[in-house]
Structure formats: C-alpha cells, structure tokens
C-alpha cells in the first residue's frame with residue numbers, strides 16, 4: 347500500500363459524479379469506484395459522493411458501516427490523500443461536502459423537527475385556515491437530501507418502467523405530459539408518524555422516531571397523469587392487475603436519492619384509485635421539497651408510499667426491497683419490542699384520525715340561568731346560573747382508503763358529555779363554483795369547527811393544573827389569588843383544568859381508539875387515539 351500514490355483533494359474533486367472515473371475518499375484512502383457502480387445495490391446514488399468523502403453519506407445510510415462493505419471498497423483502493431491535505435489523519439471537515447448544502451430554503455413558519463434531513467410540521471393555524479395547505483407550508487418529510495434537477499432539465503427528467511419480463515419503457519416528463527390526459531386529484535398526505543409525540547406522552551412510553559405533533563399531515567390538489575394510464579401504455583394488462591390474475595402483485599417506486607416503497611398492483615390500476623404521477627401541486631410546479639419534478643401520489647395510503655423525485659417504477663411479484671417497505675412502516679402489539687419484521691404487513695391504507703389544530707378560550711361571560719334559556723332547556727332540571735368561558739376549536743379529520751368522515755365528536759368535560767362539531771363543507775358540490783375536490787374517493791381531510799362555552803363548574807369539577815406551582819415559581823409570580831365569585835362551596839386555589847376530547851368516525855363506522863396505550867407500538871406508527879387537550883383557567 348505504501349507504494350500507492352498520494353492525491354491532493356483538488357485532484358480527487360475532479361473525479362466527481364460526472365467524470366468517467368468517479369473516486370471517493372474514506373478515511374485517508376482514495377478509491378476508484380467506476381467498476382462498483384453497476385453492482386452497487388443503491389445504484390448510481392453512490393455518485394452523489396464522488397469527488398469527495400463518502401462518510402457523510404454513510405452516516406445517513408448506516409447499513410454501509412460494516413466490514414462486508416469495507417471489504418468491497420478495499421478492492422478499489424488506488425491511493426491516499428496527500429499528507430498536506432490531512433488534519434489528524436483525515437481530510438479536514440470543511441473539505442467534506444455537506445450532503446444537505448443544496449437543500450432549498452424553507453418557509454420560516456414551518457415547525458422544524460430536524461434540519462438535516464429536513465423534517466418540518468405545518469403550523470396548526472395554517473391547517474385550520476385553509477382547505478388546501480399552501481405549498482410552502484405543506485409538511486416536509488425527507489429521509490435524505492433533496493435532489494436537484496435544473497428547471498431547464500426537468501422536461502427531460504427520465505422515468506423508467508420495468509415490466510415483469512425485464513423489458514424497460516422510458517418516458518421523459520414531457521412525454522408524460524404530451525401522451526396522457528392531465529388529471530387533478532385533491533388528497534391528503536399523512537406521515538405514519540403523525541401525532542407520535544401524543545402517543546409517547548399519552549401512554550407514558552417512549553417511541554422511536556421523530557416526535558411529530560399533529561402537523562405531519564397536509565392537503566393539496568395534485569396535477570399529473572394517472573399511473574394506470576402509463577402502465578397500460580407501457581404494456582401492462584390493467585384488467586389482470588385489477589382481477590388478481592396477473593403475476594404482478596406490486597408496483598415499486600424509486601426516488602432519485604435511493605428512497606423506495608411499493609403499493610399493491612390493485613390500487614395502482616384501480617380506475618377509482620386515482621394514483622397519480624404528479625408534476626403539479628396547487629396549480630404550481632411541485633416544489634423541490636415535495637418531489638420536483640415528479641412524484642407518486644397514492645391517495646388514501648400512508649404518505650411513505652408517495653415517493654418523491656420519482657425516476658423508476660418496477661412491476662414485481664414482490665414488495666419493494668427497501669427498508670421503508672420492509673423494516674419501518676409497520677405496527678406491532680404494545681408488548682412486542684423485539685420483532686420479526688416479516689410478521690406484519692406494511693402500512694398502506696390509513697386508519698381514521700382527527701386532531702385539534704386551533705384553540706381559543708374567550709373571556710368569562712355571565713350565562714343566563716338554564717331554566718330561562720329557552721323551551722328545550724326549560725324542560726330540563728333548572729340549574730343555577732353559572733359563568734362560562736367561550737371556546738372555539740378547529741381541526742381536521744381524515745380517514746384512509748377514500749372513506750369519508752361522517753362525524754366528529756367533541757367533549758369539553760373529559761368524556762362525560764359529547765356533542766358534534768360542525769364539518770366545513772369544502773367538498774360539497776356547489777353548482778357553478780369551481781370545485782376544490784377532485785377524485786373518486788374521499789381523499790381529502792374534513793375540517794371541523796366547534797363553538798361552545800366551558801362553564802365554571804366544568805373547570806371546578808376538573809383536575810388541578812399539574813405544573814401550576816412550578817410554573818409560578820419559574821415565572822417569579824405567586825399563584826393566582828383564591829377566587830371569590832365561584833359561588834360554589836368548593837374552595838379552589840390556582841388554576842383548574844378540564845380535558846377536551848376529539849374523535850372522528852368514518853363512513854364504515856371505524857372510530858379512533860380511546861387511549862394511545864392500547865395501540866402503542868415501539869416505532870410510534872399510526873398514533874390515532876382521541877386527541878386530548880387540557881385547558882386551564884382561574885375560577
């Protein structure tokens with residue numbers, strides 16, 4: 347080895363992904379990976395690292411950090427980094443390219459969970475305010491960096507489709523636009539980890555993964571061509587896919603940065619399935635974060651199947667081999683923490699979900715005695731006049747598989763009494779007005795509103811604020827003085843709280859579980875228990 351040449355970093359840099367002989371650095375060693383590319387399981391993705399150090403990539407694709415991979419790499423050793431370019435035996439940190447350096451700038455209102463790769467929630471107010479989530483406030487879930495396709499190259503972006511017999515059909519993006527009718531589909535994307543934080547906190551058991559609140563879900567109108575149309579043109583018999591007589595059972599999607607997933611063939615060719623190869627979002631080209639220039643949209647399914655930066659489709663007897671298909675988005679029982687991944691199906695259609703995205707507690711108002719409030723109330727037991735605080739809640743409800751939401755139930759007293767929220771009529775057909783909703787199923791969310799009041803008695807009968815004392819101490823202010831106008835015999839000090847509950851029911855009467863403990867799974871997938879929000883007040 348000592349006889350091998352020493353290379354300056356500038357020289358290595360010339361052997362980037364576009365050169366005929368791409369090189370990479372690992373530690374202080376230089377490798378010529380030209381011969382490896384065709385055999386590399388992740389395909390040409392490895393070229394992303396060419397011309398520099400491969401370590402930042404292997405930190406993302408941790409599967410590479412094992413002896414087997416190091417042994418393969420060893421075959422391609424051609425030399426060492428020149429000592430003049432080494433610090434502590436390695437190329438200096440700033441000489442190592444940051445894989446995320448080329449990521450797009452994001453809207454400051456997104457709630458960032460991790461910066462590299464970028465994972466960010468839609469703010470609650472943005473979800474309540476609009477039926478279609480604005481592109482720059484749509485939640486972002488990236489496993490890796492954002493591939494860059496120049497605007498003037500996007501029409502040449504190539505999608506290859508491999509049929510079961512191994513033959514390959516290729517379409518550029520401009521082919522897709524020219525050959526197939528344009529379709530619009532309005533659909534929610536929801537990450538399987540949406541509300542994972544609620545599951546961890548509600549069950550008191552930690553879960554692995556990004557601790558999303560209720561903002562890993564958004565709704566948009568997608569424009570593109572139907573996957574079913576393209577598969578038919580590529581030579582697939584859609585009828586056989588529908589009837590189950592084809593040997594093809596799955597459609598695998600691959601993204602340019604090596605993310606991959608698959609869906610059952612039946613969903614792909616279902617004339618009512620509305621699976622899109624999308625190039626537009628809310629009337630604009632797809633933003634880079636959301637898959638520019640082409641992504642799959644699989645309405646009603648977990649968003650992990652809607653592969654971004656799509657460049658390869660494979661028809662197969664098997665599901666995608668990717669870890670995201672086989673070893674990630676699955677659920678197990680609350681007791682199962684060491685699992686055999688093969689034993690559970692990959693998540694596809696989503697269960698019913700709902701959450702509060704905005705809460706306003708108004709001023710105290712004097713309520714009229716119930717007996718005098720109207721004829722209905724007059725038939726009930728008269729109750730004493732009570733003060734109340736106005737409450738306005740809004741949020742979303744959604745169910746997978748195209749199942750519509752039929753009802754959202756709200757309780758302001760921890761489940762003793764229930765009432766129904768008002769469902770906003772976003773998708774009701776209004777003659778003459780342009781519809782915001784396109785597609786054969788209920789692929790969109792239903793936004794809901796609740797206006798009511800929380801009586802002082804509800805607060806009084808609720809639970810004391812758990813951290814009230816600590817907070818007061820932290821803020822340096824004494825706990826609020828005992829109130830004298832409660833009218834009750836019960837003496838209260840400090841703030842009292844009640845728990846608001848929200849749950850939705852879909853058209854086949856699926857409903858949400860009461861507790862996260864019951865559906866806890868170690869990966870924290872599909873957290874959809876009743877959303878509980880504590881509100882506190884002095885009374």
Ligand code: MTE
Pocket residue numbers: 484485486487488489490535536537538600601602603605606635636637649650651652653654655
């Ligand atoms: N596609 C690629 N190529 N790379 C990814 O990291 N993430 C998936 C899916 N498609 C992902 C991908 C996951 S887990 C989710 S939740 C959605 O994209 C998020 O889509 P969005 O960022 O447009 O909201």
Ligand code: MO
Pocket residue numbers: 487536537538539649650
């Ligand atoms: Mo996701």
